[in-house]
Structures are given as structure tokens and as C-alpha cells.
Amino acid sequence: MGTLCNRRHLRAGKPYDCIRTTMQAEPAPALHDPVLRVENLRKHYGPVEAVKGISFHVCPGEIVGLLGVNGAGKTTTISMILGVLEPTAGSIHIDSFNLLRQRSRALSSTNFAAVYAPLPGNLTVYENLRVFALLYGVHDFPARLRAVLDAFDLHKFRNTKCGILSSGEQTRVGLAKAMLNQPRILLLDEPTASIDPASARDIRSTIRAFAARTHTGVLWTSHNMYEVEEVCSRVMFLSQGEIILSGDPRTLPAQYGKSTLEQLFISVAREPLHLGAFQS
């Protein structure tokens, strides 16, 4: 166990220390009401253990990177937090609501965007956002619609069917949906994967500003280490279903004798057990 998250966050203009992160299987002390608290989360698919008792939290306004090679358990973890995959064991609290027992209330404070979950292509941008506004119980839909269309420069596509938008535009519509209900925790699974570098930078800025302004916690997966360094205040390396490293993406590589986050990522991918042993 180690103290891996000491960054200061702003909430209502007052700084406070983010809570500590535990490495495995130990509940994090709820000093500042994290918007997401995952404790000893496990998922078995028959004999295969996809997620092995991970524990972590996300503070209000904090952007946390969830990193790992394909198949490390990132999407499985996100699916469990979204309530579409039942954990074998462990608990998930979103904004103090237990996801398993208070699913609707917990998911009202959640939203997500992922390249593998585009919105229905046979509805227009407006129609999709209207439907999801009802599903998420969004109040004052016209104002929220204007806000998200502004944020992602989608006004000109308001009445365009999502299916004929480019992949980058569809990603922006997905992000607009994800921010529609001003979630307390936002899950972004490779949100800029299909976007050109210039647009990706704008989107990163929008998400950072959104998180800072609304104190939304963000759990962000990406294979773009430059992006992770730019956006995340903390990262967790997931390998074979376990969190083996966690810390500030700007200082973490040096702690393990690496010059960049990408080099550290490659080391984790090739020698996860070695790095995990070093950490403990």
C-alpha cells in the first residue's frame, strides 16, 4: 500500500487534499467523499479471473487515467461501473450510492462515452440527445442542449442523422451525450481514439474545463500516453486484472527508471510482475 494521490483539487474555490489510494483489496478512507469508490472489485468469467479485487476511487474534479494493454481489464472495470456487468464480488459506490443496491440513483450521476458505443445512427443529433435527456432525467433540456452543442461545436449537425457523421463527429456527439446530465463521474473509454490531433486537443480542453467547472470526476482510458500526461492528475496501471502501479503520470516514470510514460507503459506490458513486486 502506498500514498499515491496527493494532488490538490479545487472544490467550490477551496483546495483540499485528495484521499489516499490503496493498492489492492483495502477500502479507501472516505475523507472527502469521492464521486467513485471501487472496493475489492472482482470479475470471474468461469475459471478466468478478469479483474482481481481492485480498489480505487476518483475525487470530485479529478481526472484519473486507467491504463493497460488490451485485455488488461479496463473495459471490464468500466462495464461494471456502468452497471452493465455484474461483479463477482466487491462494491461500487457512485456519489455515495451503492450501484448494486441503488442502481438507478447511482447511474443518474454517471455517464460515459466510448468508441464502441456510438449513438443510434438513424436518429438526428437532437433526437438522440432528447431521448437520452429523458433517460437521465435532465432538467432544463433546452439549456443543456445548447451547452453541449456549443461545447462540441455541433450546432450545424443538430438535425443531421448521427449515422452520416464522420467518426470524429460521432465521437463528439457521444461526448455531448456524456455531459448532458452533468454527471458526478464521467467514464471515457478512449474518447479521442478516432479524432484528429487538433480536434483531440480541443476535446481534451473541453473535458478538463468541464471537470474543473462542475467538479465531475473522470475515469479516462487511453493508449495515447501524451494525452494521459496532459490530462490526468493520476494514473493507474492495470495488468492482468490488477492495479500494479498508481501515481502522478508526470513523476511516475522517473520512479521506475523510465524517461517517459510510454516507456513505463511498455515495461508494464512486458514485465508486469516485476514492476508490481517493485511497487509492493
Place this chain on the structure above:
Amino acid sequence: MNLSRVAAIPLRQFYLYRGSAARIVPLFAWVTIDMVLWGFMTRFLGSLTHTHYQFVPALLGAVLFWDFMTRVMQGVTTAFFEDVWSRNFLNIFATPITMPEYIAGLLTTSLAISLVGLAVMIVVATAAFGLNFAAYGAMLLPFVFILFLNGMALGVASIAIVLRFGPAAEWFVWPIPALLAPFACVYYPLATLPAPMQWLARLLPPSYVFEGMRAVVSGHAFHGTLLAAAFALAIGYIVLASWLFARVFRHAVQTGLITRYSAETVS
């Protein structure tokens, strides 16, 4: 139950229908064709016999009500298939919507769609073939209601099948009305069937309805106990179908099928 979340499901269907002739035309076309086909069939059968048997209310009316029940079932399944076809499960089921709300939304959609079909059939059957609904008397509403409940139960059971076995399983669902029709005694009396088939027919609420319709238009009484039995069976099937769907959905969430639905199976 949150009505706003329930309303999202029919609203989505409204948007889809509003912009799609391919969805709107079938609402009118197939039921009109059915009424025209069976309307002429009824006239022909009426011309073959000199009895006073009322073919129009007994046969054309039965076809009309059977079509209505089929539309109710397909209203549920088609609304669900829209989420299958657009790979929308993850987006929908990651929202706060509960399963009862989702089902209620599908049923609301189905009610609206089937009422449109019913209205079209009533217009064609009455205007072109002189179907008079007064022939069914006070039993008309209970008959329609029981068929509506049965259509709901079939619809919910059907989407449970598709959720469990994947998108390709929709081909199990489309023929269900055709498979049930011989046992539902839509076109002929229960007594026409051999004994084992009669036993099966008595398990189906529509068989009571169509027996009742024929009795009423022939001037015979239809016992309230039979009506109650049909109603009880229909309610029982709704409970059973809802239990089945809840169980299948739970399985899908436990195994990860919801997130990998296009794979059809997680094994």
C-alpha cells in the same frame, strides 16, 4: 416508476417512424391486405352456404382481432429490435432506466402502434365488408383486452428469447403467431381439433376469445367463467414472460452478454 424514462422509449420510436416510410407503410399495408384477402374469402364462403351463419363477424372479425394481437406482440419486439439493430444496448442499459420502465416503454410503443393497425383494419372491414362490431355486444372490450394482454406476454417472452440467444434469434420470433394460430382456433371451432390439440388450445387465452366470439355472434351465451379463465391465463403468461425476461437480463448482466451482444454468445 419514472415516467420520464418510460417516455424516452416511445419517443425514440416516434422519431424513427416520423422519418421513415419503410416503418410507416407496414403499419397500414399488411393489415389492409389481410382485411381485403379475408374479406373476399368471407364473402366467398358466405356464398357457398344458405345457412344464416354470420361469416363476417365470425371469421373476418376473428382475423381482425388475431391481427391486432399479432401487432401488439410485434410492437414490443420491433421496438426492442431497434435497439438490437442499432447496437444500442450499452447506451440504453447504462442509463438509470430500470427493467420495468424499459418494458413499460416497449409496451407503450406497442399499444400506440397496434391501435393504429386496429383503426386501419376497422375502417377497411366496416367500410368494404360491412363488419358490424355491435355483433359482439358487451363482450367486445373484454375480448380485445384479453388479446392485448396475450400479445404483451408473447412480446415480452419473444424479446427474452432474442436477448438470450442473440440477434439471429429474431427468426424464432417472427413465426410465433403462425405457430400458435392453429391452436388459437382463430378460423374454426375448438371442437374441430383432435383431442390432444384441444388440450393445448385450452392453454391459450385467444382460443377462449375466438370460441366466445363465435358463440356470441351465433346468439349463444358465453360463460363468464370461461372469460375469467382466459383473463387469468393471460395475466399468468404476462407474469411468466416478465419473470423470464428478468431472468435472462440478469444472466446477460452476469455474463457480460449485454456488453458483447453482437457476439451472440459469451461462451
